[in-house]
Structures are given as structure tokens and as C-alpha cells.
Amino acid sequence: MDALVQELKEKVIQALNLEDVTPDDIDANAPLFGEGLGLDSIDALELIVLMERNYGIKLKNANEGKDIFKSIQVMADYISKNRTK
Amino acid sequence: MSIYIDKAAQISIQQPLCNEWFSNPSMPTDRLCKFVRPDFKQYISAAISRRMGTALKCTLSSASACVSEEKRSNLDGILTGTGLGSIENTENFLLAMLEGEEGLSPSNFMQSTHNTLGSQVAIAFKCHGYNITYAHRGTSFDSALMNAVVKFQLNEYKTALVNGVDEMTEKYFQLFDHIGFWKDRNVTIEDVRNATSPGTFAGENSVSLLLTTQPSEQPLCELCDTQLFYRPSDEQLKTCVEKLCHAFNINRIDAIVIGNNGDKENDAEYRRLAQLLTPDAKQIIYKHLFGESFTMSGLGIYVAATCLKEKRVPAHITMDNEALENPQTILVLNHFKQLDYSITLLKSC
Numbered sequence: 001m002d003a004l005v006q007e008l009k010e011k012v013i014q015a016l017n018l019e020d021v022t023p024d025d026i027d028a029n030a031p032l033f034g035e036g037l038g039l040d041s042i043d044a045l046e047l048i049v050l051m052e053r054n055y056g057i058k059l060k061n062a063n064e065g066k067d068i069f070k071s072i073q074v075m076a077d078y079i080s081k082n083r084t085k
Numbered sequence: 086m087s088i089y090i091d092k093a094a095q096i097s098i099q100q101p102l103c104n105e106w107f108s109n110p111s112m113p114t115d116r117l118c119k120f121v122r123p124d125f126k127q128y129i130s131a132a133i134s135r136r137m138g139t140a141l142k143c144t145l146s147s148a149s150a151c152v153s154e155e156k157r158s159n160l161d162g163i164l165t166g167t168g169l170g171s172i173e174n175t176e177n178f179l180l181a182m183l184e185g186e187e188g189l190s191p192s193n194f195m196q197s198t199h200n201t202l203g204s205q206v207a208i209a210f211k212c213h214g215y216n217i218t219y220a221h222r223g224t225s226f227d228s229a230l231m232n233a234v235v236k237f238q239l240n241e242y243k244t245a246l247v248n249g250v251d252e253m254t255e256k257y258f259q260l261f262d263h264i265g266f267w268k269d270r271n272v273t274i275e276d277v278r279n280a281t282s283p284g285t286f287a288g289e290n291s292v293s294l295l296l297t298t299q300p301s302e303q304p305l306c307e308l309c310d311t312q313l314f315y316r317p318s319d320e321q322l323k324t325c326v327e328k329l330c331h332a333f334n335i336n337r338i339d340a341i342v343i344g345n346n347g348d349k350e351n352d353a354e355y356r357r358l359a360q361l362l363t364p365d366a367k368q369i370i371y372k373h374l375f376g377e378s379f380t381m382s383g384l385g386i387y388v389a390a391t392c393l394k395e396k397r398v399p400a401h402i403t404m405d406n407e408a409l410e411n412p413q414t415i416l417v418l419n420h421f422k423q424l425d426y427s428i429t430l431l432k433s434c
Contacts, residue, residue: 015190016135017135017136018135019131019134019135020131038132042136042191042192042195045191046190046191046192049188049189049190049191052188053188
């Protein structure tokens with residue numbers, strides 16, 4: 001799981017082009033939206049794309065993202081249970 | 086009513102947002118030369134810039150360097166010329182589509198259009214005026230400039246920002262390469278002064294000009310007028326220059342900026358027209374320093390305005406390699422494939 005969390009941090013930084021942010025800067029349990037990284041709704045779409053491309057997870061309902069994208073740790077848990085690749 | 090170029094800023098393959106090219110130019114060393122990037126953080130917050138492509142970041146930076154924050158509320162319009170628009174994002178989006186139509190990045194899609202460049206500047210500057218983008222290949226910048234001038238002449242503008250922006254991607258470069266648009270080696274100043282073979286080299290540019298009828302204490306120059314033509318006769322062009330000189334009480338044109346780029350056919354037309362229109366004027370070249378793009382003519386205006394402000398044309402941008410001191414009037418000539426032409430007249434303040 002730790003490896004997946006680390007990988008996810010790197011992919012999020014790359015996908016969202018978070019300049020000046022390193023994986024170590026991201027608290028795996030901190031909220032991704034609002035506080036924490038301060039992501040917005042467009043970032044949520046990018047994260048949906050990231051999940052589909054990298055892990056073969058297709059969210060049927062965009063509202064599911066609210067729960068899945070709470071933090072890197074929550075994302076990693078969801079991915080480990082639902083990934084198809 | 087007179088129109089002035091009050092401020093100007095460029096980001097190109099020369100040192101950005103300064104006039105280093107005027108006294109200490111760097112000579113291009115490749116067939117495809119990319120933007121020399123400024124420190125974008127000075128102009129755009131990291132949170133905003135992370136979604137922006139290179140062309141957009143350059144546009145916003147050159148525009149921000151050109152228009153101080155306190156003057157942004159005075160802008161009546163932002164006019165942008167771009168031949169390829171946000172081509173980097175467009176390509177990224179199209180390539181992602183090839184991989185599968187699902188899972189497309191929204192950021193690339195949102196910023197893949199030509200008018201993203203100007204509209205993002207308008208959003209950043211909170212300018213709700215007559216903002217428009219021209220995507221007319223080699224006369225994109227010239228069209229934007231002419232639209233601005235017409236708005237001034239109609240007394241609908243007092244201050245406007247005109248941008249000319251183009252980036253070049255590897256893929257687009259290769260497409261042009263297939264039709265022989267680029268030379269198969271580096272272009273030198275000798276090629277631009279005396280072209281003997283086809284082809285040029287690629288540059289990237291974001292040039293911003295602040296035009297106003299109420300200039301600051303030290304504007305760069307006065308922009309007398311600009312005219313566009315499609316397949317003009319020599320007589321039409323000659324008459325245009327004569328009329329402009331007459332309208333602005335100009336007895337002599339000291340220099341003419343021509344768009345020689347090292348391509349034999351392109352340069353022959355410039356040489357012929359310079360001889361026809363202004364046989365006694367000093368011929369200024371600039372594309373050996375900046376490369377070629379659809380909106381490089383914006384750099385031509387920028388170079389001319391800088392020479393008028395500095396009261397000098399340095400030898401390294403003249404056809405005869407001799408400097409010209411204290412130029413008072415400069416004509417800027419642009420043609421695209423010998424179809425579209427533009428003539429712009431500038432004079433010192």
C-alpha cells in the first residue's frame with residue numbers, strides 16, 4: 001500500500017502539474033480539495049482521467065469522486081480494491 | 086488624434102522581456118528554436134499557471150510586462166493575432182484522442198483553441214471590452230493591429246493591447262519540414278542578407294504592444310497607420326506609401342523593416358519591394374535573430390519601435406551591416422506567400 005500511495009502522489013503531481021510540490025510535501029491523509037492541496041472541480045476531472053488511464057477504473061457517477069478523492073490514502077484504498085490494471 | 090506605441094514587450098528566442106537582443110543578440114543555433122522562458126512566477130501565480138501551456142504563459146507574461154496593473158482598467162480592448170493558437174494543447178488533446186476518446190484531459194481541451202490566448206489575458210486583466218482574436222495565418226498579427234487602429238480612428242479606443250503569439254511544436258515542425266519550409270541546416274545572417282536556397286528556421290514569439298492616444302512621458306514611437314492588402318499591384322503599394330507620407334507630413338522614410346528569413350523566394354520579394362517603395366531607405370532585418378512564425382511580423386513592429394525609441398538601428402540588423410543613427414521614420418513591410426501584404430508606418434515622437 002505504501003508503494004501505491006507514493007506512486008499516486010507522483011502521478012497526481014504530474015497530472016495536475018503541481019509545480020514546486022514534491023511527494024513528501026503531500027500528507028497522504030490531508031484533504032485534497034479545499035484545504036490541503038486546494039484542488040478544484042477541474043482537478044477532480046483530471047483525477048477521474050488519471051484513475052481510468054492508469055488503473056482501469058471508470059467512475060460511473062462523477063459524484064462518487066467526492067468520497068474517493070478525500071485524500072491520497074482514500075484514493076489508494078479505493079484503487080487497490082477496484083483496479084483492473 | 087495620434088496613436089502611440091507606449092510600451093512593448095517580447096518573449097522569443099532572444100532573452101525575454103528585455104532589449105538584450107539590441108546590443109548583445111544571441112545567434113540561433115538550431116532549426117527549431119524554442120522560447121527563452123522568463124520567470125513566469127513574476128507574472129502568473131503557480132496555481133493558475135499549472136494548467137497553462139507555454140504559449141499562454143508567454144502571452145500572459147508579455148502582456149503583464151507591457152501593461153502595469155494600474156493601467157489594466159484603462160484597456161478598451163485586447164486584440165490577439167495567432168497563426169497556430171494553443172497548438173501544444175491541441176496536439177496533446179488530439180494525441181490523447183488517438184489513445185482512446187475516453188479519459189481526455191479537460192485542461193488540454195479547455196485551452197486548445199486559438200482564442201484562449203487573448204481571452205485568458207482579458208480574464209486576468211478584467212477587460213470586458215472589444216476583445217478579439219485573429220487567426221489569419223501569416224497576417225494574423227497584422228489583422229489584429231489593423232483592427233486596433235481602425236477602432237482608434239473611430240474614436241472607440243483610447244488604449245488597447247495588441248498581441249502576436251505563436252509557438253512551434255516538434256510535430257508541426259516536422260509537417261512543415263516535409264514540404265521543405267525549413268532549411269536542412271542552421272540559418273545564418275548571411276543567408277538572410279543574401280538567400281541562395283529555399284527554407285528558413287522556426288522561432289517562437291509572444292509580442293505585446295500597448296497602443297494609446299494618451300501616452301506616458303516616453304512612448305516608443307507614433308504608429309501612423311497600417312494597411313492590409315491581398316494580391317496588391319506594385320502601384321497599389323506605392324500609392325499607399327505615398328498617401329501615408331503625405332497624410333503624416335513625412336518627406337523621407339529612413340528605414341524599412343523587411344521580413345527576410347533566408348528563403349530565396351521570400352527574400353527576393355522583400356528586396357524587390359524595398360527597392361520599389363523606399364529605394365533610399367536603410368533595410369532592417371530581424372528574422373535571423375527571431376526565426377519565422379505566422380506572427381513574427383509583430384516582432385518586426387517591435388524591432389522598428391525599439392530602434393525609434395533608441396534612436397539607432399544597430400549594424401547587426403541591417404542588410405548592409407552599417408548602423409543608422411537617429412532614424413525618424415520606419416516603414417514595416419510584411420508579406421505572406423506573396424498573397425497577403427501589410428504596410429505599417431511608424432515615426433519617432
